[in-house]
Amino acid sequence: MYATCSVQAFTNMGKGDCQAMVKYNEQQIKQLTRLIEVTRTNLKKPDRQKVMNMITIDAHSRDIVANIVEGGNDKQDCFLWVCQLRSYWDSTISDCRIRICDASFPYGYEYLGNGPRLVITPLTDRIYITATQASWLCLGTAPAGPAGTGKTETTKDLSAQLGKSIYVFNCSPEMDYRTMGDIFKGLAASGSWGCFDEFNRLVPEVLSVCSV
Numbered sequence: 001m002y003a004t005c006s007v008q009a010f011t012n013m014g015k016g017d018c019q020a021m022v023k024y025n026e027q028q029i030k031q032l033t034r035l036i037e038v039t040r041t042n043l044k045k046p047d048r049q050k051v052m053n054m055i056t057i058d059a060h061s062r063d064i065v066a067n068i069v070e071g072g073n074d075k076q077d078c079f080l081w082v083c084q085l086r087s088y089w090d091s092t093i094s095d096c097r098i099r100i101c102d103a104s105f106p107y108g109y110e111y112l113g114n115g116p117r118l119v120i121t122p123l124t125d126r127i128y129i130t131a132t133q134a135s136w137l138c139l140g141t142a143p144a145g146p147a148g149t150g151k152t153e154t155t156k157d158l159s160a161q162l163g164k165s166i167y168v169f170n171c172s173p174e175m176d177y178r179t180m181g182d183i184f185k186g187l188a189a190s191g192s193w194g195c196f197d198e199f200n201r202l203v204p205e206v207l208s209v210c211s212v
Contacts, residue, residue: 003086010076028062053117060120103136108163118157159193166193171201177209
């Protein structure tokens with residue numbers, strides 16, 4: 001819905017309505033305010049989680065549209081817009097596609113439960129771009145940084161946005177090449193993503209096999 005309305009606003013700006021994106025941003029703020037009001041009502045736990053997820057995603061969408069307005073962008077191919085994860089319905093294949101920059105992915109339709117969503121920051125956006133570009137080129141990514149900064153959670157949230165299941169493995173020196181081989185075979189058979197936490201703890205002999 002957010003991507004469709006934003007594209008429509010860009011189209012209206014191209015037709016001469018210079019305030020189209022500003023109007024849409026004001027509409028977003030009203031919708032967000034209404035959602036916040038809903039959280040003050042007596043909701044069941046699953047429903048409250050859904051509303052909180054909507055607030056998290058809509059708050060980021062509001063910020064993106066506000067940045068587009070502040071930057072004076074009126075073209076649909078501006079970087080502030082194309083660098084965002086956007087969902088489109090592709091009528092030629094009758095399926096949903098997720099686009100970011102020049103990469104395009106089919107939506108995975110994996111049911112991941114009604115869990116919380118990660119707050120999207122500018123750093124999260126940068127990681128999304130890097131990870132999706134690597135995946136588009138059939139490569140992996142190795143996020144680096146101090147412990148507890150959200151590397152694993154960001155990877156899990158990206159997989160949720162793409163509708164893909166992801167399995168997190170805590171690596172240890174006891175894992176040998178046969179263990180890694182079984183993991184890779186399972187991931188390939190299921191079409192799932194694999195997240196190897198503390199990958200550097202593997203012994204060099206196993207690391208060399210994984211890198212081939």
